[in-house]
Amino acid sequence: MPDPQSPAPRRTALAAVHEGLGATMTDFAGWLMPLRYGSETAEHNAVRRAAGLFDLSHMGELLIAGDGAGAALDYALVGEASAIQPGRARYTMICAPDGGVIDDLIVYRLAGGAYLVVANASNAATVAAELTERADGRGATVTDRTADYALIAIQGPRSAGILAGLTDTDLSQVRYYASYPAKVGGHDALLARTGYTGEDGFELFVRPQDAVSVWQELTDAGHADGLVPAGLAARDSLRLEAGMPLYGNELGRDVTPFDAGLGRVVKLDKPGDFVGRAALAERAKAPAERRLVGLVGKSRRVPRHGYSVLWEGEPCGTVTSGAPSPTLGRPIAMAYVSAGAAAEAGSAAGADDDRLAVDIRGTAEPAEMVPLPFYKRPAGN
Amino acid sequence: MSVPEELYYTAEHEWVAISDATARVGITDYAQRALGDVVYVTAPSPGARVTAGDPCGEVESTKSVSDIYCPADGEVTEVNPEIDEDPGLVNSDPYGAGWLFKIKLDSGDQVPPGLLSAAEYNALTAEQE
Structure with a gap:
């Protein structure tokens, strides 16, 4: 039953599309999201065998720009953002001074030199506030751009074949964790080969006003290949099979990256201090x-x-x-x-x-x- | 959402079909939709004495697990043999092939006390929507 005290959840640019498809909608981290369209098991299996289409527009997008952006992120995160080549991405984390995980993130270094940090919906506001504080005085600006992006993922072994028909980008040249400015169905997109399912796949950051067209074009292009829309229930079972952590379950403030078996994301050998370094260096030795x-x-x-x-x-x-x-x-x-x-x-x-x-x-x-x-x-x- | 007129219901989303002093029990269309894909059902064993309102089994779905509450006093006579092989029947045909078990009713041909009519159950689920 909806809690009359809580505000109505935010709607993504695709909410009406999901409702039209008969999705069971759920309030997830303050967003109205599709939980499943029919059988979540069928959606899961479609992603493993063919392809699935996901609306991930609830994810938080934070833009870090300015001459000091790389150095500011090196200080704010446990990874070495300044070492990421333009057009590449890294999985990383933002930690508290005691080494506890505030969120796990993907950092994209954009072609122009700025960085796009993708945070979990439930943590986006916290991450934005932490980054803003940590970037202060370091020549970088932090802007919450969540409302400027719709995020559509196509995941599964047939993703590349389906997407290839809608873009001029040569997908065979797009490596895992690479991203490119691209046209998808004639619309501007940041096209990234990333995902959270254990399959090959792509994530497309598009303008909200283009989201319905891009979703529909992908749906039409993938129909013969068995592409189906897939909800958050399938996303969760797919990531669990792939052994990927979920913030709030495997990751949290009381967990360090080392506890989660992800100590490799902590770059203790990078130059300069970073938030959590002392605690994490201790933890790495223990x-x-x-x-x-x-x-x-x-x-x-x-x-x-x-x-x-x-x-x-x-x-x-x-x-x-x-x-x-x-x-x-x-x-x-x-x-x-x-x-x-x-x-x-x-x-x-x-x-x-x-x-x-x-x-x-x-x-x-x-x-x-x-x-x-x-x-x-x-x-x- | 389907709520057949001829059945009785519990507030915990079981349905009951009564004939010849026997109740056939399953979970409602509303319940199966809320649960998602059912992967495993634990039902009471034939011969077991059951008491109305007591938990007597479990329905596991992809996302959660729910107790099955016994809708009436009596003795379990039969468990649907198809469900173990194909628990998805609970989703695809909740009022038919997806039935769970049968109880020989202590109340005989009388409708056991406390059950809801289709109209009452409809009103209940409308409140919970």
């Missing part, structure tokens, strides 16, 4: 107290966010994300478990070893610890 691991359930009951992980009957960790995996046909989960339990479970792992389990509403359901990701796309896709 032995890990907990590890983010993959679990595959041995029963059909599904581990969910917040459930306890058990080792020999004793709690040793907590599930951060869990879902039935359409691709594996079994329940999967990511969980933080104590380093000790992770080591024992890792060496003891075997089909008939039931010492590792998840407390699923009072019953210990055995699980197997597996390396992440759960799903890796076949070579050549």
Whole structure:
């Protein structure tokens, strides 16, 4: 039931299109977004086998410009933004002074030298405020450009083939995590080979007034190839199979990038200070107290966010994300478990070893610890 | 949303079809839409005594898990054998092939107390929309 106290969620440029398609809409981080159009499992499978079309216009876009933009981001983020070549992108994070993750981000260095930082919808305002404060006096300006962009993603093995018919850009030259100013169906777009599904795919930043046309042209171009619109439910199960963290589940203020197994994004060898450096340098040296691991359930009951992980009957960790995996046909989960339990479970792992389990509403359901990701796309896709 | 006239309902979104002192039980179209794709159902076992209002099973969907609340007092006589193989029947045909289990009613041919009519259930879901 809508809470009469909360403001109406913001509508993306594509909201009416989703409603016309009969989508189940949901309030996600203050935005009215499609959860699913029909069966979320069918949408998930379409992305794995053909292609899916996503509206991601709720994501926050922040533009950092000025002569000091690269240096300001080097100070504000854990990555080295100034080392990104124009037209390339990096996955990175913004951390608090204590090393806790404020958000995970993709930073695009644009052709002109400015940077586009893409933040999670739920954190966009916080990230904008932090970047503004951290850029102060460093020759850079931070502008929230979220309202100026619609973001459409096409993901799946047939994405490149479908998109190729709508753009003059030679997609075979667009590498993973590269971006180019392009024309898509005659409309200006920033075309990036990025995604959150574990498949090949593209994200298209377009003007809101062009979004409906671009969506429709992609829909028409992909129809024969099995392209379907896909909602946030499929996006979540796709990213979980691909072992990608979600802020609020695997990432948060009480987690460092090292806890999440993503210490590689922290560039301790970059020149100059950055927010969180001292705490993260300490953390990098210390032995890990907990590890983010993959679990595959041995029963059909599904581990969910917040459930306890058990080792020999004793709690040793907590599930951060869990879902039935359409691709594996079994329940999967990511969980933080104590380093000790992770080591024992890792060496003891075997089909008939039931010492590792998840407390699923009072019953210990055995699980197997597996390396992440759960799903890796076949070579050549 | 479909709410067949001839069925009875619970506030927890189960439907009940009564004939020959037996209730056939499932979850409503409203419930299956709210849950999303159903992947697994735990139903009470044949022979089990069940009590109205008590949780007696679970429906797992992609996004969440929900209890099944028993709509009436009685004894479970049968569980739909198709559901284990094909839980998607709960989505595709919630009032037909997607039924979950049957109860021999303590109330016999009388409608068990506390159930809602289709009109009452419609009013309830309209409030929750």
